[in-house]
Amino acid sequence: MSVSIATNQTILVVGGGVSGMTAALEAAECGKQVILVERNSSLGGRTALMYRYFPKMCHPTCGLEINLRRLKGNRNVRVLTQAEVDSVSGERGNYTVTLKISPRYINQNCTACGECAKAVEAEIDNPYEYGLSKTRAAYLPHAMAYPLRYVLDPSIVGTPDGEKAKAACKYNAIELDMLPETVELKVGAVVWATGWKPYDAAKIHPYGYDRFDNVITSLEFERLANPHGPTGGKLLRPSDGKEAKNIAFIQCAGSRDENHLRHCSRICCMASLKQTQYVREACGEEGRSTIYYIDIRSIDRLEDFYLKVQQDPTVKFVKSKVASIKLHEASGDLILHGVDTEGYHRYATQHDLVVLAVGMEPESNGITLPADIITDSSGFIEGAAGGGQFAAGAASSPLDVNRSVQSATAAALRAIQVVHKTSTIEGGR
């Protein structure tokens, strides 16, 4: 099967996070045809799962809502979810791309009424909650999901639960016999906006992420703080559901470390500074946040945010790379050991929850990229030798949302130049 609108004047954008959406919209609003493919069931990427954004502390829904409105109003963008690139061949201005589309088992008749979810009994790990909670096997990805359509987990297809979901749907939206599809496209340029993934915290053995329930990652903390998250926005620690009030934030968990990621992930300092304000919001003056850091990296306008957090009496800064974490058996608390490099004294400090500011690595690490794609030593995409494929946002470097949007706009412009040139040459023949 091939998507009929695709020609060598079409731009393919891979990844539907904030960067992919931006690149697609910028190109589409210039009149170019765009196909936006997203591996998950919904657009939004990792930012849709954040509680608030630094530096303004607004909700990600604002930015996402604006982009979704632009997207819904633009007929030049075609969105394909649950789709992944299998191969790219060809050259600048003339690529052939093969996509693999997984079945959603729910078609466009879905009104998101939720009756299918009520009908099924099976539960799965919620794919949007980093394993912190379960969801029914028929689910809406998240509150801002686009397309606004439920998904049926493949595990219930062929089971009585699948049949129950089908019977509960009044709109004939459930297709239990949906099959995987392979789609071939002709496109002129490709924008890789595949984003980032968190470094596997379990690899940092001294911090015990895989041994201690109350050592969590900064992404999990975003979900705990979120009113739509697994604890309804309460900072409840995983081991016993106790409210966490004395929280340690460990910087450079995996980053700037020869044994893990060599690069600085840039965002983690800002993310932890932001998260201290979640503690303040949840616990008021009683909250205690301690940031253990090598040095705080905040630049430009983000420095003001750092200065503001420094004034907060509930936040303490300890200049130290934490050496190890031990469990305090009786309380479930954690004891952090290390040396404070301002004064060179040893500490053994107790906290009721530890949040690891895990590094960002390219999501494209581990997938087979086209042979002409050039990556840096960490795997971030720099571009393609032939000049018709570009990286946008966190696929190119660990960037915050503002810089991701700038990078995506630049990638869109480069892609437009490629397809524009192709159409001019063809028009001149």
Ligand SMILES: Cc1cc2nc3c(=O)[nH]c(=O)nc-3n(C[C@H](O)[C@H](O)[C@H](O)COP(=O)(O)OP(=O)(O)OC[C@H]3O[C@@H](n4cnc5c(N)ncnc54)[C@H](O)[C@@H]3O)c2cc1C
């Ligand atoms: C703990 C933490 C907190 C943060 N808080 C903030 C903040 O407050 N403010 C801020 O500005 N920034 C923040 N950031 C950074 C922010 O998350 C990134 O700037 C943002 O996610 C970059 O967006 P992106 O679209 O480039 O990548 P992503 O959000 O990673 O989106 C990439 C998309 O591509 C899809 N994809 C991946 N591979 C494929 C494939 N092969 N085929 C199809 N689709 C694919 C993914 O499913 C995903 O939807 C934070 C980061 C961390 C770690």
